[in-house]
Amino acid sequence: MNNSTSMKQVQSTTQNDEVLDVRIVNADMPALRDSDVLVRIEAAPINPSDLGLLFGPADMDSAQYSSDSGSPSIKAPIPPHLMSGIEGRVDQSLPVGNEGAGIVVSAGESEEAQALIGKVVGFSGGGTYSEYKSVRANQCIEMPEGTSPAQSASCFVNPMTVLGFVGTMRREGHSAMVHTAAASNLGQMLQKVAIEESFDLVNIVRSKEQEDILRNIGATFVCNSSSESFLPELTEALVTTGATLGFDATGGGRLASDILACMERAAVSQDAAFSRYGSTVHKQVYIYGGLDRNVTTLNRSFGMAWGIGGWLLTPYIQVAGAEELQKMRDRVSGSITTTFASSYTKEVSLTDALSKAAVDEYRKQATGLKFLINPSL
């Protein structure tokens, strides 16, 4: 049982005077309902999606770091022209952290909640850069005996997204897919799932090191966007695999457009007769991340049967329904140290996570450079 009345929590505020303020605050201990458990959080990853809430559009190269009586804070200017994009959060102090894992230290009265006491669980839902969090018992992913919180920390955002991509592929009638920024933590999981489920995955990366990472885990199709022969190689991989679905984490620039154009070339190469409207094969690219902040450019050289849309895990889960969600959760917990394993460059405390040295590292969002916050340190 935890008798404290307050706990440490990272909160991010974008102020009306165009300043971002990130600090550790003393927040109230969460209250427990009968169906809730209280988790002492011991591991929470810093994912690209967390950086959006943590730092918003602030200019972090101009950030000021300070520490009053050992408690760190960060202030950074927000370019005035970007303020309109964050109107909805101005002057609100928002708890940060999309997912995490820890040990259940107390529980509400319900049988389901009581059964989790002492267990290691993973969960999502915000505010995981905190010492404690109350979570509905039925929203916890219970980990197999012997699994540590650090091994369980990334059990939701990336694994569920990977399974959501596969579900989307099946629901929309595609048989293979293309994935960009493919040596990411998520991309490596997707490659392992593609092997397990025997579908073809065309990986797009931007360096030789990233090619090697994917080939070492069994990838067959890896195209390097920094190679001069990238577009012909991508087209060839699309002819071989018949992939007509793409998931693009970069979002900016012309990569989504290039993928559609290569899909069109691959489709047209199979057509017996020429049509000035292009191939009738539907080609779909979903932008699901914003790693490239440039404007998205479309060069419409891909006929008329195409679509570009956004893809987000939360709406997918709603479409999938409770039964599929439970299967996804069971699969993730059963393979959390294999298919869905994540590795981290560094484990840091809440305080260290707000140091300049740490921020300068993890905001690079580079391959294999993922930080884990341990709020119990």
Ligand SMILES: NC(=O)c1ccc[n+]([C@@H]2O[C@H](COP(=O)([O-])OP(=O)(O)OC[C@H]3O[C@@H](n4cnc5c(N)ncnc54)[C@H](OP(=O)(O)O)[C@@H]3O)[C@@H](O)[C@H]2O)c1
């Ligand atoms: N929509 C959703 O529901 C959803 C859910 C989960 C994740 N996501 C997205 O999934 C993506 C991957 O997440 P993660 O945690 O797996 O990432 P991660 O492990 O931190 O890896 C990020 C990867 O992106 C690459 N990258 C960064 N900037 C790039 C750019 N401008 N162009 C091409 N590649 C770039 C990095 O390669 P370098 O080393 O070359 O920089 C690295 O391989 C993120 O964009 C995240 O926001 C979206």
